[in-house]
Amino acid sequence: MVFFLQNVVNALQWGSFYALIALGYSMVYGILMLFNFAHGDIFMVGAYIGFGVATGLLALSSAAGVALPGWFVLVLTILLSMVLTALVGVTVERVGYRPLRGAPRASAAITGLMIGIILETGNLALLGARRISFPSLIETATYNVGGVYVTNKKIMIVVVSVLLMIALHQFIHRTRWGMAMRAMAFDYVVVPLMGVPINTIAAMTFAIGSALAAAAGILFGVAYPVLDPYMGIVFGWKAFVAAILGGRGSILGATLAGFLLGFIEIFVAMVFPSTLRDLIAYSIILVILTFRPHGFFGEPHSARLRL
Amino acid sequence: MRKVAWTTLSFLLAVALACPAMAGKKTIKIGLNVPITGDIPKVGEGSKYAAEMWLEDIEKAGGLEVGGKKYPVEIVIEDNESKAESAVKVATKLITDDEVLVIVGPQSSKQAVPAGEVANNYETPMISPWSTNPDTTKDRPYVFRGCFLDPFQGPVLANFITDEFGFTKAAVLYDVASDYPKGLAEFFKEAWEAKHSKGSVVAFESFTTKDTDFSSQLTKIIKSGAQVLFTPQYYNEVALIVQQAHQLGWDKPIVGSDSWGSAETVELCGKDCYGAFFSTHYAAAGATGATKAFIDRYKAEYGYVPDDVGALTWDSLRLVETAIQSCGKITGRIEKDRKCVRDALARIKEFDGITGKMTFTEEGDPIKCAVIVRISDSGEYEFYKSVCP
Secondary structure (H helix, E strand, O other): OHHHHHHHHHHHHHHHHHHHHHHHHHHHHHHHOOOOOOHHHHHHHHHHHHHHHHHHHHHHHHHHOOOOOHHHHHHHHHHHHHHHHHHHHHHHHHHHHHHHOOOOHHHHHHHHHHHHHHHHHHHHHHHOOOOEEOOOOOOOOEEEEOOEEEEHHHHHHHHHHHHHHHHHHHHHHHOHHHHHHHHHHHOOOHHHHOOOOHHHHHHHHHHHHHHHHHHHHHHHHHHOOEEOOOOHHHHHHHHHHHHHHHOOOOHHHHHHHHHHHHHHHHHHHHHOOHHHHHHHHHHHHHHHHHHOOOOOOOOOOOOOOOO | OHHHHHHHHHHHHHHHHHHHHHHOOOOEEEEEEEOOOOOOHHHHHHHHHHHHHHHHHHHHOOOEEEOOEEEOEEEEEEEOOOOHHHHHHHHHHHHHHOOOOEEEOOOOHHHHHHHHHHHHHOOOOEEEOOOOOHHHOOOOOOEEEOOOOHHHHHHHHHHHHHHHHOOOOEEEEEEOOOHHHHHHHHHHHHHHHHHOOOOOEEEEEEEOOOOOOOHHHHHHHHHOOOOEEEOOOOHHHHHHHHHHHHHOOOOOOEEEOHHHHOOHHHHHHHHHHOOOEEEEOOOOOOOOHHHHHHHHHHHHHHOOOOOHHHHHHHHHHHHHHHHHHHHOOOOOOHHHHHHHHHHHHHHOOEEEEOOEEEEEOOOOOEEOOEEEEEEOOOOOEEEEEEEOO
């Protein structure tokens, strides 16, 4: 039982990352009908920006002689990096995708791949291949709850992720901009004709997705403090799987699918030899997709899907 | 008529072979096939710096003296990105394009095993300073190495843990997609189970390269009741594994292999790695003689204590130097010179390097002592014990 619960805790943390990144994929795909394959690399960029901001803040506070509490620096880092990474996302949309809006979908998809490679190698050129150790802003405190080990970082990661997901849900369902996004997801040819500014909505979608990826990147840095320029690739693929599995454009779907992916991976490794983890985990997902080809919350779509 | 044709043909062939060699100056070219970027850039950096230091010495002496004549030496450094396929490409390029006499590297077995195949096929001598997997040199007359092998390191660690702690149950966590950890994990398991009993490796868990979360494997290991965790990983994974193990409540010893020896392990891992043990080729703390001179010079030039890769690269280059010199002359005909250097390398029976005295076996593998290092409470690599075969 303790063993099982320990793995639930492990899976909750692991799933949080998939869910946060999947949201960015899902929004862009849902609203703009676009596979933004650079999203995994935006996650990487977010982690590096977080590293820069955190290091900068620590240097500033020590220069000023003020000892800022670690959690305060962390919160500030998350917020600042979300803004900065959102700007990166908007730039990617402006430079990479907007000029290709009328182009065939395949061109837009490879644009994402190319931007991803540019971000990876750009980072490599800028910072070199050296692994970067994410500064440990808060001391790890380990709690033993009846044999199940939980750290303050794990709790924080899950709580912050869930809060961000709720905030996003509220934004999409309670604001006018959110309504515009949902309308766009419904039909992005007709809705702009009714006065919804497509460029603003597209930029906003990318900004929100990237900000969430940045949050995921920093939380990732807190939990796994070794950053490298290629960390976003496989992660991006898997989160993309979660986004599709959740159903097109569904916030709840992407969130649940992200956590489900985390659970499947962790529990497959728990029961089977860990060597077979991804083999079995992704076979399971393939089976799920066979029975639910539109994902959990996706609806069979009309003529709008043009790939 | 036929005879004339054959004579002409062989004459033309001889001219064709001799021409490019005669045209160029007789520079001794040595290729360095190392990971400047990729997963373990620190390894590439250490190799590069050691090679630069070696070249400096040669240049100070006015070139490498072979048979009374001095030849200029050039080192061609190529990045294998720490990938097997790139290492193969680099080896091919160095051999066919740059026409190097000898290749030093690749460092990790993942690249050295496939690159060794290429070097052997092209009959170009290659020496891997750091690859401990037996397959690198096995049945390859042109491939050599500067370090001990995994089948040696496995029992050394199994014996060390048994003697030191008296443990009987061990757990292993390794990367199944990488030659080095996989090989070593299996050799350790074999040695441990031979020493104790079948099934005494109570958890044998794996992951794949680039994984960052090991929580489910570690949870399994903790549940298995193992007394010690052995993880033969590279420095970037060591940090994550050790930290996560502690966060999941693991408070028993963690033991690693020579891949831990990078200067970056402690930097990434921090306090979590203090008190861990690993086996390696040399320990910087407490070194004497030529080893100390090398360490001091390296530190003065590059600002940090060299790790084992640097020291082994240095020894490998010195081995190559010895071989070229004992070759007697450089003819400028690359195939012939390569053959000569390979034979000379194979003839070396004993060599006194900065990573210890070595003698060579038929396969081209050195026999030398291993060192057990403990990471001290201030994060330094402390000499703990020397284990000889």
